[in-house]
Amino acid sequence: xxxxxxxxxxxxxxxxxxxxxxxxxxxxxxxxxxxxxxxxxxxxxxxxxxxxxxxxxxxxxxxxxxxxxxxxxxxxxxxxxxxxxxxxxxxxxxxxxxxxxxxxxxxxxxxxxxxxxxxxxxxxxxxxxxxxxxxxxxxxxxxxxxxxxxxxxxxxxxxxxxxxxxxxxxxxxxxxxxxxxxxxxxxxxxxxxxxxxxx
Numbered sequence: 001x002x003x004x005x006x007x008x009x010x011x012x013x014x015x016x017x018x019x020x021x022x023x024x025x026x027x028x029x030x031x032x033x034x035x036x037x038x039x040x041x042x043x044x045x046x047x048x049x050x051x052x053x054x055x056x057x058x059x060x061x062x063x064x065x066x067x068x069x070x071x072x073x074x075x076x077x078x079x080x081x082x083x084x085x086x087x088x089x090x091x092x093x094x095x096x097x098x099x100x101x102x103x104x105x106x107x108x109x110x111x112x113x114x115x116x117x118x119x120x121x122x123x124x125x126x127x128x129x130x131x132x133x134x135x136x137x138x139x140x141x142x143x144x145x146x147x148x149x150x151x152x153x154x155x156x157x158x159x160x161x162x163x164x165x166x167x168x169x170x171x172x173x174x175x176x177x178x179x180x181x182x183x184x185x186x187x188x189x190x191x192x193x194x195x196x197x198x199x
Contacts, residue, residue, distance in 0.1 A: 001197050003027035004125070005034065007058035007068035012153040017067070019177055020186040024193055034062045047072045047084055047122040048134060055126035069123040069185060073155055075143060076116045078106055086155065100147055100158050107143055115143040117159065119181035123189045133192055137184025152176065 004026055006017050014030055021028060031037045040057045044050040047070040054068035073086040082089035082103070090098035107115060119139045126132045139161070147157035149169025156168035161179070168176055177183045 001026060001065055001193070003029055003064055004193075005029045005031060005058060005062050005064045005066045007031060007040070007054045007066045009039075013069075016173075016177070016182060017069070017186065019173065020183060021067070021190060021193070024190065024197070026193065026197060029064065031058060031062075034058075037061045042070065042087075044070075045084065047120055048124070048136075050084065051122045051124040052126065052132055052134065055124040055132065056130065059126040059128050060130075063128050065125055065127050067123065067125045067189070069121055069182065071119060071121045071154075071181065073159075074118050074120065075103070075107070077110045077114050081106075096154050100155060103143065103155070104146065104158060107145075112142065112145075117141055117143050119155075119159065121181040121185040123182075123185040125189065125193070133189075135185045135188035135192065137181045137186075137188070139179070139181040139184070 006014055006028065008014055009031055018028055037058055038061055040054045042050040044053055050070035051068045055066045058066035058068065071086065072084045073082055074080045088094055090102040121137050123135045124132055141162060142160040144158045144160050144167060149157050149167045151171065152169040159168050161168060164171065168180065
């Protein structure tokens with residue numbers, strides 16, 4: 001296995017995944033290198049289903065092992081919403097800001113101790129043969145009352161990490177890549193890739 005393709009067109013995610021998987025001696029490509037690669041509809045009811053579907057379809061289309069991930073945000077006061085629909089919570093073409101705004105509106109008046117939430121990331125690598133390996137990571141935190149910080153993407157400005165008492169958007173890329181939900185899932189994926197690189 002001398003190359004993999006990241007099954008995402010999101011430039012923020014490409015940058016983060018490139019940092020998390022770099023230095024393995026494996027060439028990291030993106031779907032941008034494969035103009036005929038399909039747009040994969042994320043219609044699964046779980047993060048795992050979406051990650052596997054994206055990885056399998058891109059591996060099949062490119063003939064290269066494909067790595068995909070999907071992340072959900074579970075907010076306890078909202079009975080687990082937005083969950084797997086986090087990226088399109090405010091609508092199909094919602095911006096990061098739209099999603100954060102909707103989330104904060106729905107939590108208006110909810111006191112800090114009840115604003116508990118967690119991110120869940122599922123990462124999957126699929127091979128053209130159809131074989132798949134899955135890893136998972138999560139991160140517990142609180143939803144803030146307003147956005148804070150200008151780093152990161154998605155819900156990072158409204159997700160407070162208690163051990164730092166800062167939002168994900170206030171952390172450096174290095175700090176975030178040591179402890180985030182995505183970092184945990186891809187740390188496991190990295191170990192697996194190192195073990196299976198030559199198999």
